[in-house]
Amino acid sequence: MTTVFDREFERAEVLTVLTSQSEQKRQAIIEEYERRSLEAFAPETLRNLRQIKRAFSEWCSERGYEATPPVQPQIVAEYIEAMGGNLSANTIATRLWAISEHHRSLFLPSPCRHRLVELALKSVKRKYGAFTRQAPPLAKAEVLKVVAALGTSRQELRDRALIWAASDTWCRVSELVAFKVRDLERQDDGSSLLFVRRSKTDQFAKGDYAFLSKGASNAVLKWIEVAELKTDDPIFTKSQCHAIRKPLSPATVSRIMKRRFDRKDVSSHSMRVGGVHDAFRLNCSLSSIMVAGRWRSPEMPARYGRRILASQSAAAQVAEAFEQEAAMADGSHNG
Structure with a gap:
């Protein structure tokens, strides 16, 4: 019989085991995770992670929320709504990744996987679009x-x-x-x-x-x-x-x-x-x-x-072909 790997079930089992550990052992694992993260992530990624955590903490503080994990999904959903229209969909997704990573570093379930958060993100994309501003070209x-x-x-x-x-x-x-x-x-x-x-x-x-x-x-x-x-x-x-x-x-x-x-x-x-x-x-x-x-x-x-x-699409080519045909016909008529 083939066993299907279930990532969510595996993650839940790991969290259950960690929760049953003593505080000393749990803290040792958290410290090891932090050390390995410093080796695994690029310096710029770690810098962005710290900046996003600080920004989220400030946002929570202004509204009387607790930013220390575990953060409630309702708070993250509200955070997404606050960012909608001000930040691009890609930037919002990056901030959610940082919140998830903060929880993972403490071996806590991420609120960003909650259906409320998924719906909030989908709602923002639908309302404001998922367009990413492109750098202007220099030919x-x-x-x-x-x-x-x-x-x-x-x-x-x-x-x-x-x-x-x-x-x-x-x-x-x-x-x-x-x-x-x-x-x-x-x-x-x-x-x-x-x-x-x-x-x-x-x-x-x-x-x-x-x-x-x-x-x-x-x-x-x-x-x-x-x-x-x-x-x-x-x-x-x-x-x-x-x-x-x-x-x-x-x-x-x-x-x-x-x-x-x-x-x-x-x-x-x-x-x-x-x-x-x-x-x-x-x-x-x-x-x-x-x-x-x-x-x-x-x-x-x-x-x-x-x-x-x-400009090179089939629609553009068809339009150009018929414009040329019409110009030729008009030239013949005038002639």
Whole structure:
């Protein structure tokens, strides 16, 4: 007879066993969970977790609720309603994950699995929509115009290398700032590859590669030479002479992009989106786009390119064909 694994039943059994343990043993397990979490989660994930816990605690305090687990499902459902219309559905889901993780860390059942909470989330999505705001695209033509206008100061050389690399590689900002000089691999045709050691979709560091054109390779190599960077130095670091060689922060990269493009709405992610737009305009296959952006599923690149895809859809082609036919008929009639 085949036994079917029931995750909920298994979790309930674990909680039952833990509840029967002495307070000393229970505390020891909780401390071990915390230690292992520090090793398992990325620093940014842990930072977000702490920020969300603090925000939820403040929200509860303002309303006279207790934020210490176990939290009642009714409170979490009300919290979702309060976030509706102010935060995106994805952000709300992230906050619910943090509340669940807080309960898991104490080996308590999560209120976020309660039907009241599920209905509250579904209600918010239905009322306000689940649309996720997309970073505005920065296409290659605009990028090349900006890098061509940059001069030869240390800061401009660094920024040219950074902007060109972001545009060519389609890297997330976390990947960009993690590159070290040793990750750059030259190719015979003058282009290069950058070894992406870890990414959002590769948390266990299997590694991948990103492409750099000849122009971008030269820009990066010029910056490395001027800054006198060593093999283990980060490529994208401060531009000042004798500055401590540590990676730029994602926030600093964002400020550089806004300043160089003279736009407050863009970031390095805009070039990732812009790259997808350019690729769809050139009729690149979805599989090649996934390889370039190191996506594991087609959902995200398809979402990035939906504006371009709408213009290339069957509906657009039919409309264009009949417009051309009507124009030809009108021309024949006038003739």
